[in-house]
Amino acid sequence: MKTAHRLPCATLLPLLVLLAGCAATTTPVLDSHFGESVALLKAQQIMYPDAYRNANPVSGIDGKAGVSAYQRYQKSFAAPEPQPNVFTIGVGGRQ
Numbered sequence: 001m002k003t004a005h006r007l008p009c010a011t012l013l014p015l016l017v018l019l020a021g022c023a024a025t026t027t028p029v030l031d032s033h034f035g036e037s038v039a040l041l042k043a044q045q046i047m048y049p050d051a052y053r054n055a056n057p058v059s060g061i062d063g064k065a066g067v068s069a070y071q072r073y074q075k076s077f078a079a080p081e082p083q084p085n086v087f088t089i090g091v092g093g094r095q
Helices: 002-023 028-032 036-044 063-078
Strands: none
Touching: none
């Protein structure tokens, strides 16, 4: 009869220990600062946060040259350069 009482106690004790481990919060300091590093990294990536207030036009490339460069860029994806065959490395190539 004593062994019948040991089995429920033996299963109940580890179950209570597991539940107590899940209920404890050991990181209140870390939880209060959650997300600060991401916000800091996003803020550091902005070079000039007040750029929208500057009404001066950007000096640099003109419109025609920009359109031409963009069209060449788009055309480079339409007909990519053929890749060389990797099995012919060092066999009858140019020197």
